[in-house]
Amino acid sequence: MNEYTDLEALSQCAFDDMARVRPVLDKIADKWTILILIVICPKPSRFNEIKRRLDGITHKALADALKRLERNGLVTRTVLPTQPIGVEYAITPLGHSLRQPFEALCTWAAANGPIVEAAAQRYDGSTGRR
Numbered sequence: 001m002n003e004y005t006d007l008e009a010l011s012q013c014a015f016d017d018m019a020r021v022r023p024v025l026d027k028i029a030d031k032w033t034i035l036i037l038i039v040i041c042p043k044p045s046r047f048n049e050i051k052r053r054l055d056g057i058t059h060k061a062l063a064d065a066l067k068r069l070e071r072n073g074l075v076t077r078t079v080l081p082t083q084p085i086g087v088e089y090a091i092t093p094l095g096h097s098l099r100q101p102f103e104a105l106c107t108w109a110a111a112n113g114p115i116v117e118a119a120a121q122r123y124d125g126s127t128g129r130r
Helices: 002-016 018-028 033-040 047-053 059-071 099-127
Strands: 075-080 086-091
Touching: 002 018, 018 033, 033 047, 033 059, 033 075, 033 086, 033 099, 047 059, 047 086, 059 075
Parallel strands: none
Antiparallel strands: 075 086
16 A cells, blocks of 8 residues: 555655656657667667667757757767867766666666567457557
8 A cells, every 4th residue: 555655755855846757758758759768778888879870860850959969968079180070979977877877768668679589479369450
């Protein structure tokens, strides 16, 4: 019974803070943000290195995401004095503070991916959807 009371209290707090929480979550909970931050967390990386590691991301999607992350203070962009000019992206302390929750989310996804996929297949099979 206490577990449900705690969950209700947490849910109420989240609901009460929704006006502040939602805009922040909109900035970090999209398709690529978590993966980009995971790639650059250990060390700064150049654009093409990030793109190679994120198989499937388009040039435009990565450029837009990196600009958004820089704008929101999660990533820094440094122009390197190389020929041709290179650009390197690094995670900021604010971005690094997301490491633990993102790692937990990725661990959960890896552990539960097959369960989620099986549930989707069962649902699709029972409704005739694909």
